[in-house]
Amino acid sequence: MQTVISVTNLSKHFKDAVAVDDLSFAVYRGDIYGFLGQNGAGKSTTIRMLLSLIRPTSGRIELFGMNLRTHRLDILTQVGAIIEKPDTYKYLTAFENISLFANMSGVKIPKKRLMEKLELVDLAERANSRVKTFSQGMKQRLGIAIALVHDPGLLILDEPTNGLDPQGIADMRNLILDLSRNHQKTILVSSHLLSEIEVMANRMMIIDKGKKVIEGQVSNLLDGTNMIVELQTTEADKTFQVLENSKWKSYLRSRQNGKFIFEMDKIQIPALNKDLVEQGIGVLHLQPRHSLEDYFLSITTSPHVEAAAN
Amino acid sequence: MMKNISLTKLIFLVVAFLPGRPVEAQDADALIQKLRSKMETVKSYEADGVMKTTVTYLKVPEAKVKLYFKRPDKLKIRNENGISLVPKSILGISIQNIFSGQYTALFSGYDSNGLRILKLIPKDENSDIALSTLYVDESNLLIRKAKITTKENGTYELEMTYGKYASYALPDKLICSFNLKDYKLPKGVTFDYDDGSKKQTPLIQSAKGQVEIRYTSYLINKPIPDNMF
Amino acid sequence: MWKLLQIELFKIFRKPRTYISFGAIAAIIILIQLGLKFDGRSYLELLMGDISASFEVPYDKVLNGYFVAFVILNALLIHVPLLVALVAGDSVAGEANMGTLRLLITKPITRTQLLLVKYAATVIYTVMLLAWMAILALLMSILFFGTNDILIARNDVMEQIEKADILWRYMAAFGFAAVALSTVAALAFLLSVFADNSIGPIVATMCIVIVFTILSELKIPMYDKTVKPYLFTSHMLAWKGFFYSRMGPDNSVIRGSIENLPAIGRSFWILIGYIVAFLGTAIISFKRKDILS
Numbered sequence: 051m052q053t054v055i056s057v058t059n060l061s062k063h064f065k066d067a068v069a070v071d072d073l074s075f076a077v078y079r080g081d082i083y084g085f086l087g088q089n090g091a092g093k094s095t096t097i098r099m100l101l102s103l104i105r106p107t108s109g110r111i112e113l114f115g116m117n118l119r120t121h122r123l124d125i126l127t128q129v130g131a132i133i134e135k136p137d138t139y140k141y142l143t144a145f146e147n148i149s150l151f152a153n154m155s156g157v158k159i160p161k162k163r164l165m166e167k168l169e170l171v172d173l174a175e176r177a178n179s180r181v182k183t184f185s186q187g188m189k190q191r192l193g194i195a196i197a198l199v200h201d202p203g204l205l206i207l208d209e210p211t212n213g214l215d216p217q218g219i220a221d222m223r224n225l226i227l228d229l230s231r232n233h234q235k236t237i238l239v240s241s242h243l244l245s246e247i248e249v250m251a252n253r254m255m256i257i258d259k260g261k262k263v264i265e266g267q268v269s270n271l272l273d274g275t276n277m278i279v280e281l282q283t284t285e286a287d288k289t290f291q292v293l294e295n296s297k298w299k300s301y302l303r304s305r306q307n308g309k310f311i312f313e314m315d316k317i318q319i320p321a322l323n324k325d326l327v328e329q330g331i332g333v334l335h336l337q338p339r340h341s342l343e344d345y346f347l348s349i350t351t352s353p354h355v356e357a358a359a360n
Numbered sequence: 361m362m363k364n365i366s367l368t369k370l371i372f373l374v375v376a377f378l379p380g381r382p383v384e385a386q387d388a389d390a391l392i393q394k395l396r397s398k399m400e401t402v403k404s405y406e407a408d409g410v411m412k413t414t415v416t417y418l419k420v421p422e423a424k425v426k427l428y429f430k431r432p433d434k435l436k437i438r439n440e441n442g443i444s445l446v447p448k449s450i451l452g453i454s455i456q457n458i459f460s461g462q463y464t465a466l467f468s469g470y471d472s473n474g475l476r477i478l479k480l481i482p483k484d485e486n487s488d489i490a491l492s493t494l495y496v497d498e499s500n501l502l503i504r505k506a507k508i509t510t511k512e513n514g515t516y517e518l519e520m521t522y523g524k525y526a527s528y529a530l531p532d533k534l535i536c537s538f539n540l541k542d543y544k545l546p547k548g549v550t551f552d553y554d555d556g557s558k559k560q561t562p563l564i565q566s567a568k569g570q571v572e573i574r575y576t577s578y579l580i581n582k583p584i585p586d587n588m589f
Numbered sequence: 590m591w592k593l594l595q596i597e598l599f600k601i602f603r604k605p606r607t608y609i610s611f612g613a614i615a616a617i618i619i620l621i622q623l624g625l626k627f628d629g630r631s632y633l634e635l636l637m638g639d640i641s642a643s644f645e646v647p648y649d650k651v652l653n654g655y656f657v658a659f660v661i662l663n664a665l666l667i668h669v670p671l672l673v674a675l676v677a678g679d680s681v682a683g684e685a686n687m688g689t690l691r692l693l694i695t696k697p698i699t700r701t702q703l704l705l706v707k708y709a710a711t712v713i714y715t716v717m718l719l720a721w722m723a724i725l726a727l728l729m730s731i732l733f734f735g736t737n738d739i740l741i742a743r744n745d746v747m748e749q750i751e752k753a754d755i756l757w758r759y760m761a762a763f764g765f766a767a768v769a770l771s772t773v774a775a776l777a778f779l780l781s782v783f784a785d786n787s788i789g790p791i792v793a794t795m796c797i798v799i800v801f802t803i804l805s806e807l808k809i810p811m812y813d814k815t816v817k818p819y820l821f822t823s824h825m826l827a828w829k830g831f832f833y834s835r836m837g838p839d840n841s842v843i844r845g846s847i848e849n850l851p852a853i854g855r856s857f858w859i860l861i862g863y864i865v866a867f868l869g870t871a872i873i874s875f876k877r878k879d880i881l882s
Contacts, residue, residue, distance in 0.1 A: 098691075098879075098880065098881075101691075101694075101695045102694065102695070103691055103694055103695070103879070103880040103881075104879040104880065104881070105877070105879060122697075122699075123697040123698070123699070124697075126695060126696060126697040127697045129695065131692075131695045133691045133692070133695070134688075134691075135688055137687055137688025137689055137692070138689060138692075139600065139603075139687065139689060140687070141603060141604060141605070142600075142603060146599075146603075150596055150599070150600075151692065151696065153592055153593075153595075153596055154593065154596065154693070154696040154697075154698060155696060155697065156696075156697040156698075196692070412839075412840075412841050413841075414840045414841070416746075417745060417746050417747060418640075418746065418747050418749070419746055419747065419748045419749060419833075419834065419836060419842050420747075420749040420841070420842060421749060421750070421751050421754075421834075421841060421842040421844060422841050422842075441751075441752075442650075442737060442738035442751055442752060443647060443650045443651060443737055443738040443740065443749065444647075445640065445644040445645065445646060445740075445749075446644060446645045447643060447644055447645075448643060448644060448645055449643070540643045569643075
């Protein structure tokens with residue numbers, strides 16, 4: 051399996067806040083990788099770091115096996131992206147916009163191919179209209195066409211369904227699936243909606259307050275027998291040492307604010323409890339969550355609801 | 361100051377009342393008559409010349425000009441190819457009509473070059489000219505130099521160098537020096553570029569001006585229409 | 590690089606805002622020309638004031654195309670920086686505001702390249718604005734008013750240049766003006782890098798130019814020696830130096846000469862220094878900047 055994105059210990063500190071905290075993950079060739087988190091969780095900052103818009107405070111980013119810091123131009127010729135709103139030059143037509151960005155992509159692209167891309171996103175008929183006359187959905191699709199114009203192997207889409215109506219959301223979802231299946235693109239797609247990631251992605255990660263909460267195959271994570279188990283103890287550091295040297299290490303998914311998150315069959319919970327108690331660790335809280343969805347909802351509180359309503 | 365004035369007066373009185381003055385006055389009139397009749401052979405002329413203007417506040421290039429003269433007192437300086445700012449005063453003072461009007465003439469000795477010094481005092485009280493002093497080359501009947509003191513416009517000095525046209529009493533070169541009003545532009549009209557350097561000061565100081573005309577050719581007594589002036 | 594430059598120029602010249610400047614310049618120039626055509630004599634009489642007391646001034650000859658062009662340049666070159674700021678200040682900040690900047694930066698070009706190309710496009714716009722001025726102010730004035738010697742009133746002296754000696758001076762002046770305006774462009778460009786909308790850098794540039802111009806024109810000795818020699822606005826007026834000629838030892842103007850070429854040269858290099866400093870700072874800070882727009 052070829053690694054397309056490899057992120058190791060990535061952090062970004064702004065003046066007074068930590069936006070991304072020691073994040074590591076990998077995206078493999080052919081993945082639709084879901085990047086899930088509530089607004090402000092650090093998704094956009096991470097994506098901007100992947101695209102060299104923001105300098106990481108620390109950590110390492112590799113795309114296509116190349117270091118982003120040293121091979122930025124080589125990498126960017128193989129990446130297409132939408133970052134937040136898909137803004138383009140409103141005073142130019144769709145065709146002018148796409149050909150302008152095509153000319154900046156470092157490869158020569160014939161006019162026919164530009165029109166093909168507009169056809170792919172169903173904008174061929176409006177090729178000569180100015181973007182300021184476009185609906186939000188059309189702008190979003192133009193954004194995708196621009197991201198695709200130089201046939202990149204990797205697409206990075208930041209909240210591509212944001213601001214779309216239900217039909218627009220469905221169209222976008224189908225387009226992403228089509229790009230993956232029929233055009234062999236590797237896709238990183240971020241969202242604050244689990245439902246969206248669930249139907250598109252094969253692998254996913256949940257990020258909260260800049261930290262990774264969980265990462266894995268969507269099918270496994272959403273499997274009913276696999277539970278998200280939350281543990282809180284009297285001594286977090288000692289607990290961590292004990293877990294590191296035991297079989298439980300393989301179930302541990304993350305450690306956050308003194309809480310440990312496991313992914314395991316609930317039948318194993320008593321055994322875990324027993325092991326901890328035997329090591330002299332006081333268990334304050336050991337609770338199985340019903341599913342990933344429950345868990346996600348529990349960490350994404352009111353802001354999530356507001357954002358979803360938008 | 362008082363002393364100087366009285367000294368001048370004294371000299372004037374001595375000169376004025378020197379014995380034999382009527383004879384001299386007659387001689388002076390005779391000389392003027394001779395000069396005048398020689399000059400009056402030129403009724404008009406059209407001349408080509410090069411004019412160089414030296415004025416403290418003007419930076420102008422040498423200009424090719426055409427000069428037109430017609431008796432009794434018409435003079436025009438034209439620059440056909442460009443612009444020439446002609447001092448108004450030199451148009452009013454022309455050596456050709458220096459003898460027009462009524463005046464008292466008297467000799468005042470010789471200068472160091474042997475030129476006869478001749479003074480003319482206009483009789484007309486309204487005349488702007490208070491006194492003209494002429495330096496005359498008696499043997500060639502040419503005025504080589506003239507100092508004209510006016511009541512309103514300061515003093516003019518004319519210096520003539522003669523050559524080819526000496527027989528018509530027309531100079532090859534004329535240098536005219538005169539006084540000028542000061543020049544100051546209203547602030548805000550210009551945006552001068554201050555390059556940080558000291559201003560280049562032209563050679564003639566204070567509000568004095570000088571015009572030099574080098575005549576290259578004359579067309580003498582060719583009729584010139586009046587609308588030329 | 591050339592392709593990127595074409596793209597930038599395409600963006601500039603498809604934007605309606607770009608043409609405001611061309612329109613404004615045309616309007617001002619035509620107004621000045623009409624004014625001088627119908628009432629040029631009164632203007633000249635004011636300008637010639639003391640000179641006409643002692644000299645015969647051939648007003649109809651003095652009011653020629655070269656003179657009119659000089660009056661226009663004198664009036665306009667102080668204000669054109671504001672028009673240049675309109676485009677230069679928008680260059681980066683405008684893209685940030687539109688949201689296209691983040692897309693540009695994900696394209697395989699370096700940020701340095703992007704800025705250099707954007708600045709080059711701004712300079713080309715500036716030069717085209719000047720060319721437009723040259724056509725209207727010089728060519729049209731020559732057509733309407735003819736040519737003759739030019740008289741230029743300075744604070745303490747009146748310069749006269751023969752008509753055959755003028756045209757090259759205009760070319761040199763326009764060339765210098767291009768450098769002067771590029772300095773303003775570089776300033777607006779630098780401010781543009783720090784802003785996320787274009788109003789800020791445009792207004793800030795205008796304010797800086799206005800304050801500096803006032804300081805340049807003030808005749809306060811304390812500033813003359815200390816601040817003035819370092820203000821770029823003082824040096825932007827050096828184009829006029831091309832219209833001042835030198836005097837020969839015989840006290841007449843030397844044709845084809847320039848009174849103080851080293852001063853113009855110094856002004857030129859100071860302006861180039863400002864451009865390099867503004868642009869260098871812009872590039873260094875832009876390279877480090879996190880794009881959050």
